[in-house]
Amino acid sequence: MKTLxxxxxxxxxxxxxxxxxxxxxxxxxxxxxxVLTLELSFGDExxxxxxxxxxxxxxxxxxxxxGDIFVVDENSVKVYDNNGKEKMIIGRxxxxxxxxxxxxxxxxxxxxYLTVTDIGIFGFSVFGPDYKFIYQLNSRxxxxxxxxxxxxxxxxxxxxxxxxxxxxxxxxxxxxxEPKREAVEYRSSLLVYDKGDTLIEIAxxxxxSHVGGMTTLNQGSLLGGMLTGNRVVYSHSLYDRVITGNNAxxxxxxxxxxxxxxxxxxxxxxxxxISDEAISLWQSRVRTGxxxxxxxxxxxxxxxxxxxxPIMYLFTDRxxxxxxxxxxxxxxxxxxxxxxxxxxxxxxxxxxxxxxxxIKNGYVYKVRAxxxxxxxxxxxxxxxxxYVK
Numbered sequence: 001m002k003t004l005x006x007x008x009x010x011x012x013x014x015x016x017x018x019x020x021x022x023x024x025x026x027x028x029x030x031x032x033x034x035v036l037t038l039e040l041s042f043g044d045e046x047x048x049x050x051x052x053x054x055x056x057x058x059x060x061x062x063x064x065x066x067g068d069i070f071v072v073d074e075n076s077v078k079v080y081d082n083n084g085k086e087k088m089i090i091g092r093x094x095x096x097x098x099x100x101x102x103x104x105x106x107x108x109x110x111x112x113y114l115t116v117t118d119i120g121i122f123g124f125s126v127f128g129p130d131y132k133f134i135y136q137l138n139s140r141x142x143x144x145x146x147x148x149x150x151x152x153x154x155x156x157x158x159x160x161x162x163x164x165x166x167x168x169x170x171x172x173x174x175x176x177x178e179p180k181r182e183a184v185e186y187r188s189s190l191l192v193y194d195k196g197d198t199l200i201e202i203a204x205x206x207x208x209s210h211v212g213g214m215t216t217l218n219q220g221s222l223l224g225g226m227l228t229g230n231r232v233v234y235s236h237s238l239y240d241r242v243i244t245g246n247n248a249x250x251x252x253x254x255x256x257x258x259x260x261x262x263x264x265x266x267x268x269x270x271x272x273x274i275s276d277e278a279i280s281l282w283q284s285r286v287r288t289g290x291x292x293x294x295x296x297x298x299x300x301x302x303x304x305x306x307x308x309x310p311i312m313y314l315f316t317d318r319x320x321x322x323x324x325x326x327x328x329x330x331x332x333x334x335x336x337x338x339x340x341x342x343x344x345x346x347x348x349x350x351x352x353x354x355x356x357x358x359i360k361n362g363y364v365y366k367v368r369a370x371x372x373x374x375x376x377x378x379x380x381x382x383x384x385x386x387y388v389k
Contacts, residue, residue, distance in 0.1 A: 031349035042084030063360035098133030113164035168196035189222035225316035
């Protein structure tokens, strides 16, 4: 980690106050199966009375502590109660305050602030607990983010997602792109604490991003989310792992935003070497041809990573962390490891038949093509046994 040029450096305290928990051992019980029960399906003409609340192409979902469901659809945020009944619509298409050019991922925090990323402005819009528009942040025009890009000599900057904790404080996942050098483009992934007048950098990772006009396989992603207790968890699926002989572990980093103390949870996984067949397949997709210098460079980059990423998705729900493995069985089910951040330990593994859009208060939510013209959102109850070690 390193400080941004414009930040106070008191946060470096957490470098010297970390501790490790729970390195897993052999003999763990098999993962729990059949842990999800469908409780609600809504969003099509059979379940919605008002046409403006029908789903066209849902882009993201978030849920507040009361169970209200917020769905980004048609460049607005459609809000439903915990039974899927229409409540209100936040925002609309456009370029003005509270409007969206290309709305994407919505996130609502425990404090009630709603943040919606917008690819069209390379940033996000923030709405207060009363759902009134507060401000819009464009990472390419905002002075703090422009300086971040300039100081790092990035050619462009963007925001992947953001968690607004109060009107002035946010946790932001930032992507920075360096100018392309020959066939390689480097990308930096940063986790930043935005305090309104300054940025505090919590984590930074740099990977080779593009070869021959395509995203490079197995270069990892910065994953994370908010936890109760004013904490954030993050893990980079390429760098936050240790593989020595038969001992392979991935690492979850948990940081308190009050004192920047960090703790780490280590968990064993089975490393899987990237096959030559997989490398050959990706080489065949390089625009300049399978035998081009770019394709050879792609092979070298993938060989350097050597192993498949141990983490594909990471979700948080209160103090719980859900880690999805990229390895799936013959029916395409996911293996999910569940951790309790309060205890700093692994508690269970379970089989999920799909990747959720959000996990909240013991429920998972997904989007499914409906039987009619419109898609639907489905809400599943998680078996309480998942949360018990």
